[in-house]
Structures are given as structure tokens and as C-alpha cells.
Amino acid sequence: MENFITLGQYECAFPSKVKPEVYAYVTGGSASELSLRRNRAALERIVVEQRIGMDVRAIDLTTAFLDMPLPAPFGVCPMGGMPQVWPRGDVEMARGATVGGLLGVANSGGPLHERIEVASGPLMYQLYNYGDRDWAAARVEEIQSAGYKAITVTVDTGVQSRRDVHLEALYRAGGGQLPAPRPVQPGSDPMYLSMITWEYVRFLRDLIKVPFGLKGVMHPDDARACLDCGLDFIWISNHGGRQLDSGRATIDALPRVAAAVGNRAPIIVDGGFRRGTDIIKGLALGATVVAIGRPYMWGLAHAGAEGAAAISRLLEAELRVDMALAGQTSVRGITRDAVDYVNY
């Protein structure tokens, strides 16, 4: 399968590659999709400053997250549903998206060891806490001994949101009926997702020996509480607009959270980042790594691991060009004054 040459081509082809209900699951948000749209709208109100007078022949994309050196400051988000997009999609994604040593994040469930074996870059594990303390202890032990470099526990899914677009597509696919709910994973109980208190986060902190952060932090007070619990990093996310609707755009949560965190912990941000310029915005406003979700699904649907790798290469090429045009020669040198807010 030939690779496309732009991200837009992967996006346009996506609906023809998957079933309508899978398309709705991947692209949709919750309720009125305000959070989903705001992620993009807020990024579009930020400008990248055009600067001149620099030698921009060499652009240094390298950075480090915790103690992991990275070839570029972005990586793939954890996502469920990859096997519906491509056979063994979760393994293919780990293989493809990490091309060149990029950071990958493996979603909860799916094969534990195989993804580590095929990845070319460091892999973080995203854990849904689907059980009691004994369950968590056993699971963390498995994840750590499999070789995952960090663990993030997703906490913006205390309950499952109402995803109208997906529900409607399921209803149509079922001929006017919703399918019976299926168990998420054998031996797992989503009730435990509703029970993650700060006290429980401290329990997890004691349990987890690799770097650990919560995914789904949007408020500066919650970021401070994460640091009080001794967490190693903060992941700003509204689940790609798939959980609380009518929420803040993640790029607007970023400066507030970054101010609360200072340089005490690195920050990952995700939600609507699609372009090299978007990545510059995330870095300028305080993130160390920008995580990208749906575009990798478009790549996976096109050509499995090769399609996911193509997305990574496209983003890297775009970032390089955009940094040069913005007079930014090194990722580590991008600061707040690289961007500004406008009201077009």
C-alpha cells in the first residue's frame, strides 16, 4: 500500500477503511462535542511568531522526557479499538508509531509483552484501574516486569460519558437496537474507575516503581495534588473531548497547570494537536511532550504499522519545517514568546 503525502489524505480516506460504528467511535466526542471542537478551536486562536535572522539549516528536535532521550517531542496516545481498525492493531501501532525511537503509550489491555518486543522507542503503559488493590498490585508488577518505562493511570473516566455520535452509530448498526454491553476485559470491573481518590493515588504511588503520572489532569489544583502525592509527571487531557463535554480546551488548561507545576514535573498534553505548528504551541506553553491520538488511527487504518510510522514521519517533517520558519532551531529552546493569542 502506497503511503499518502499529507495528513489530510489519511483523514479523508479513514471513513472508507472502517465500519461506520468504528468511524464514529474513533472520531466522535461526547454529548454535543463542545470539548472536542474546543480543543481545535483554541489551538487555532494561538499564533506562532514568525522570526527571521537565524541560521535554520540545522533544527534539533531532540528532547528528554524524565530520563528518556527522545528524537522528537511527540508520541502516540493510548487508544482502545485499534484491533477494529487493523488486524492486531495495538501491536502494529506500537511497532509503527515509535519509528526512530519516539515515545509510545500502550493502552490498557492488549498484549503486554509483544508491544515491548516490537517497539523501537520507549513505551509507557496506560492503566485503567479495573480492580481492587490486589488486582492493581498484580497488574503493576506484570507491567513493570514486561519492561514498560513509565505508567500513566487514566482518571478522566470515573464514569463512561454519553457519546451520542457513537451511540447513534451503534443503534443504526444494530438495526434500531443497542448491543448488549460487553465486559471490558476478563476479570475487570469498571466500577473501580469511579473509586480513584487521592488516597488511592497515594497507594498507587507506593506501588509503582517506574515513573508514574495521572492522565486527565485539567485543573491547577489537581496538578498540585498530583505533586503532593509524589507523582513524576502530569498528563493534561480531556480524553480527546470524549469524556466531560462543555469543558476547557486542553491547550487552555496547559498554561494554568504549567504555572502550578513550575519545573517540578514534566507535562504531557494531548487533544486536537494535528500539525507541527500545534506541537510548537504545546511546547511554548509548557509541555515537554505533545501526544497525538486520532491521526495515528487514520494511519493505522491505511497501512497498519507502516501507516502509523508514516504519521510519525509526517509530523516530524512538519515540525522541522515549522520550527525553521518560526526561527526556532531547538525544541529545548522553545519558550513562551514563540506564540501569542489572537482573536480572529
Ligand SMILES: Cc1cc2nc3c(=O)[nH]c(=O)nc-3n(C[C@H](O)[C@H](O)[C@H](O)COP(=O)(O)O)c2cc1C
Ligand atoms: C478511539 C480512541 C480511543 C481512546 N481510548 C483511550 C484509552 O483506552 N485510554 C486512554 O487513556 N485514552 C484513550 N483515548 C484518549 C486518547 O488517549 C487521547 O487523550 C485523545 O485521543 C487525544 O486527542 P486527539 O485524538 O484529538 O489527538 C482514546 C481516544 C480515541 C480517539
